[in-house]
Amino acid sequence: MTHPSMLRRITDFANRANPYPVYEELRKTPVLHEEDGPFVISSYYDIEALLHDPRISSDAVNLVDPGEDEVSGPEATGLPPSFIRLDPPEHDRLRRIANSSFGPPHRPRRIENMRGELAEIVSGLIDGLGDAREIDLVDEVAYPFPVTVICRLLGVPREDEPRFRAWVDPIVAGLDPDTRTSADSERTAQEARLQLGMYLNGLVEQRAKEPRDDMLSDLVNSQGPDGAMTTMEVLSTSVLLLIAGHETTVNLITNGMLTLLRHPEYLRRLREDPGLSPKIVEELLRYEPPVQLLPQRTCITDIEVRGVTIPKGSRIWLALAAGNRDPERFQDPDRFDPDRGDLQHLGFGSGIHSCFGAPLARLEAQIALSELARRLENPRLVEDPPPYRQNAVLRGPRHLKIAFDGLR
Amino acid sequence: MSADHLGQLRREGRIVIVGASLAGLRAAETLRAEGFAGELTLIGDEPYEPYDRPPLSKSVLLGKASPHRTDLPHRREIDAKWRLGVAATGLDLSAKRVRLADGDEVEYDRLLIATGVRARPWFKEDEARLDGVCLLRTRDDADDLYQRLKAGPRRVFIIGAGFAGSEVASACREMGIPVTVAERAGAPLVGALGGVIGAVATGLQTENGVDLRTHVTVTGLEGDATGRVRAVHLSDESVVEADVVVVSLGSMRNTEWLNGSGLGAGPRGIACDAGCRAFDFRGIVTDDVFVAGDVARSPHALFGYQFLSLEHWGNAVAQAQTAAHNMICDGADRRPHLWMPAFWSSMFGVNIKSVGVPPMGEQIMITQGSLAERRFVGVYGYKGRIIAAVSFDNTRWLEFYQRQIERGAPFPVEFPTVDRRPEGRPVDADFPDPSLPTHGPMITLSGYSPADQQLVFHPARH
Numbered sequence: 001m002t003h004p005s006m007l008r009r010i011t012d013f014a015n016r017a018n019p020y021p022v023y024e025e026l027r028k029t030p031v032l033h034e035e036d037g038p039f040v041i042s043s044y045y046d047i048e049a050l051l052h053d054p055r056i057s058s059d060a061v062n063l064v065d066p067g068e069d070e071v072s073g074p075e076a077t078g079l080p081p082s083f084i085r086l087d088p089p090e091h092d093r094l095r096r097i098a099n100s101s102f103g104p105p106h107r108p109r110r111i112e113n114m115r116g117e118l119a120e121i122v123s124g125l126i127d128g129l130g131d132a133r134e135i136d137l138v139d140e141v142a143y144p145f146p147v148t149v150i151c152r153l154l155g156v157p158r159e160d161e162p163r164f165r166a167w168v169d170p171i172v173a174g175l176d177p178d179t180r181t182s183a184d185s186e187r188t189a190q191e192a193r194l195q196l197g198m199y200l201n202g203l204v205e206q207r208a209k210e211p212r213d214d215m216l217s218d219l220v221n222s223q224g225p226d227g228a229m230t231t232m233e234v235l236s237t238s239v240l241l242l243i244a245g246h247e248t249t250v251n252l253i254t255n256g257m258l259t260l261l262r263h264p265e266y267l268r269r270l271r272e273d274p275g276l277s278p279k280i281v282e283e284l285l286r287y288e289p290p291v292q293l294l295p296q297r298t299c300i301t302d303i304e305v306r307g308v309t310i311p312k313g314s315r316i317w318l319a320l321a322a323g324n325r326d327p328e329r330f331q332d333p334d335r336f337d338p339d340r341g342d343l344q345h346l347g348f349g350s351g352i353h354s355c356f357g358a359p360l361a362r363l364e365a366q367i368a369l370s371e372l373a374r375r376l377e378n379p380r381l382v383e384d385p386p387p388y389r390q391n392a393v394l395r396g397p398r399h400l401k402i403a404f405d406g407l408r
Numbered sequence: 409m410s411a412d413h414l415g416q417l418r419r420e421g422r423i424v425i426v427g428a429s430l431a432g433l434r435a436a437e438t439l440r441a442e443g444f445a446g447e448l449t450l451i452g453d454e455p456y457e458p459y460d461r462p463p464l465s466k467s468v469l470l471g472k473a474s475p476h477r478t479d480l481p482h483r484r485e486i487d488a489k490w491r492l493g494v495a496a497t498g499l500d501l502s503a504k505r506v507r508l509a510d511g512d513e514v515e516y517d518r519l520l521i522a523t524g525v526r527a528r529p530w531f532k533e534d535e536a537r538l539d540g541v542c543l544l545r546t547r548d549d550a551d552d553l554y555q556r557l558k559a560g561p562r563r564v565f566i567i568g569a570g571f572a573g574s575e576v577a578s579a580c581r582e583m584g585i586p587v588t589v590a591e592r593a594g595a596p597l598v599g600a601l602g603g604v605i606g607a608v609a610t611g612l613q614t615e616n617g618v619d620l621r622t623h624v625t626v627t628g629l630e631g632d633a634t635g636r637v638r639a640v641h642l643s644d645e646s647v648v649e650a651d652v653v654v655v656s657l658g659s660m661r662n663t664e665w666l667n668g669s670g671l672g673a674g675p676r677g678i679a680c681d682a683g684c685r686a687f688d689f690r691g692i693v694t695d696d697v698f699v700a701g702d703v704a705r706s707p708h709a710l711f712g713y714q715f716l717s718l719e720h721w722g723n724a725v726a727q728a729q730t731a732a733h734n735m736i737c738d739g740a741d742r743r744p745h746l747w748m749p750a751f752w753s754s755m756f757g758v759n760i761k762s763v764g765v766p767p768m769g770e771q772i773m774i775t776q777g778s779l780a781e782r783r784f785v786g787v788y789g790y791k792g793r794i795i796a797a798v799s800f801d802n803t804r805w806l807e808f809y810q811r812q813i814e815r816g817a818p819f820p821v822e823f824p825t826v827d828r829r830p831e832g833r834p835v836d837a838d839f840p841d842p843s844l845p846t847h848g849p850m851i852t853l854s855g856y857s858p859a860d861q862q863l864v865f866h867p868a869r870h
Contacts, residue, residue, distance in 0.1 A: 052807040054825035088827035
């Protein structure tokens with residue numbers, strides 16, 4: 001090949017700050033298949049269709065050529081797959097049980113009732129900036145905020161964060177297709193997942209004896225029509241919720257502030273009207289989605305997409321961030337425009353695996369961004385683009401240096 | 409029409425919409441959104457501004473929403489003259505005038521008919537007048553029924569186990585009220601979804617404590633000395649004591665006011681072309697009278713060009729928008745109404761959704777999940793292709809099946825799907841004979857021909 005592989009360019013760290021030109025090129029081949037690689041789907045409508053297609057599986061056992069870590073059953077060293085890596089009916093059962101402690105119909109107000117608590121946490125973090133006039137938004141707000149929230153929701157002690165951080169990092173790195181190739185990193189991720197599970201097991205055992213008002217207690221004591229989760233299921237679900245519960249939100253908030261600082265008119269409008277925050281967050285989920293692609297799908301039979309046959313068991317990547325900027329779907333897709341009439345996106349996926357924590361992530365981002373807009377005086381970017389994290393899937397700045405004149 | 413004429417219509421024409429509910433409101437909004445600047449009149453027989461009906465048989469009955477708080481949100485200013493609380497009583501096609509119950513007449517250049525349907529009343533008028541015999545269609549109906557349920561009746565009796573009747577039964581059980589449901593067919597929902605799914609609905613009702621009586625008809629309602637209903641007599645000679653009776657026998661199209669007008673209007677609705685233009689009784693399309701919503705029957709390319717009558721919320725919106733658009737444009741700018749039939753319901757904690765036209769289905773196969781668990785997707789086949797799908801608590805897959813219907817994908821479904829169970833083989837969908845009167849399926853296949861052969865024209869006596 002005379003040009004560098006498209007896959008390589010997607011994962012290439014050099015393109016992390018602005019991957020969108022690569023995605024634009026990617027969309028020219030809406031079903032991209034490079035030798036031995038995955039089938040990469042990049043048009044909005046195709047992704048949308050596949051997310052609702054019952055021939056598509058999230059379960060690694062259906063891959064012809066799964067990675068080493070992907071098919072570990074309970075008998076292997078690791079935890080069983082969480083519901084994000086399962087198909088119905090197992091997926092549905094586990095997700096229903098988890099949801100009975102999180103959202104409607106059983107707990108319709110759980111998240112909404114956290115609104116005041118969330119605002120307090122953000123206020124506290126901003127107050128804590130004190131006399132500083134230059135901060136790293138990631139370290140000071142965007143990371144500690146969702147971590148505190150998910151810890152409270154699950155019932156994980158906040159002060160244990162340094163401990164679980166050491167396990168979360170390699171697990172998240174394992175999701176990055178670039179590092180996947182190394183068997184070492186796969187083993188590290190697998191080992192970390194087990195360690196994190198064992199740590200959570202201590203808490204879960206405690207909650208089985210003395211339930212509290214938190215999700216770990218609900219998960220381990222679930223007695224609904226779907227029965228109880230096994231201990232292993234409780235652990236893999238808890239690992240999933242702990243990680244997914246903050247890793248993506250960090251990026252949503254950071255990407256959000258970065259985008260607002262690049263579009264100061266919206267920062268000003270948000271300051272004047274916090275009611276604009278839902279629109280801003282929805283457009284952010286389109287414009288800078290924290291989950292850029294879903295690399296873990298396959299098909300349980302040969303399927304055809306735009307005339308291309310994808311053989312059974314192939315790995316399929318759904319490039320959400322590319323679909324979100326598909327001109328076939330969106331007018332002026334590269335413009336950040338919270339006023340656009342149809343605020344739609346693939347930022348939370350769609351179909352049965354659509355983001356479990358979406359209501360929480362939305363509320364967190366809305367509150368964090370409107371509070372930052374309201375309280376930071378004359379905020380500005382210190383470096384643009386900021387340094388990014390390695391990960392191409394869960395993409396976001398590692399640091400976001402912001403200068404400002406004071407707190408309001 | 410000349411461009412001049414069209415321009416004049418858009419600037420200063422008079423558009424009258426008969427029917428001030430969902431379809432009427434959305435049509436009015438579309439007209440304004442597309443630049444209609446003339447005079448707009450909305451006529452409605454109920455005294456209320458447009459309101460939403462789906463909650464009336466669900467959250468309203470449970471007291472979770474007030475029947476007077478389901479107003480439809482307005483999407484934009486429509487600057488219309490409202491004639492509410494006054495029914496249209498006649499139409500003079502040649503003079504282009506709508507007659508109103510109060511004797512007024514309203515002239516139009518373009519007319520949209522969106523008069524919808526009403527609940528089919530109990531057929532014995534004296535029995536229907538008994539205190540405690542209820543219908544459920546309007547806001548006032550819902551308010552009345554809600555008050556009666558709140559008062560804690562000893563037993564509610566529901567005649568007809570279609571969607572509306574089943575939803576009321578569900579609300580009663582959620583409130584802990586004893587309820588009996590009588591159904592002429594063999595199971596609930598059979599008219600809409602067939603016997604295979606009907607059997608699931610049977611289990612759902614009986615397990616939730618509904619006293620379900622199938623293959624029976626109600627022969628009479630008995631009142632006490634004070635004129636209150638006290639018992640229901642059934643064709644199997646049993647008698648059930650009840651102090652509230654909900655008549656849920658489907659709906660009747662509000663077309664009587666068009667008798668003698670010369671429009672192709674009858675009990676099955678008003679025939680119109682895919683562009684929402686009404687046919688006259690000869691089968692000739694009019695160009696200034698349009699139809700939208702539950703009262704319309706229009707041909708659908710995906711379903712063999714059969715005329716479909718759809719009592720679906722989404723259809724009312726889509727058809728109103730298309731009708732409004734077509735009312736103020738011409739020729740090639742006009743759009744066909746090719747909405748994919750879809751409806752939803754929720755009862756006994758289960759979300760039911762369907763796409764396509766299930767009653768056309770000859771066979772059904774469960775492609776995902778299981779009937780026994782009441783979580784599944786069922787696919788209906790008609791002459792070797794997929795014609796419809798239904799889901800119980802599996803809504804998120806339906807988009808896929810909708811695309812299969814749109815592309816005429818083959819039936820039986822030949823590919824594997826996640827969560828396929830051994831039961832996933834095609835079986836007879838088991839629809840009752842459509843000629844048998846029952847509660848009505850909400851999708852009615854109403855024939856192929858715009859001009860019904862049996863239609864007889866009786867000119868109105870003015």
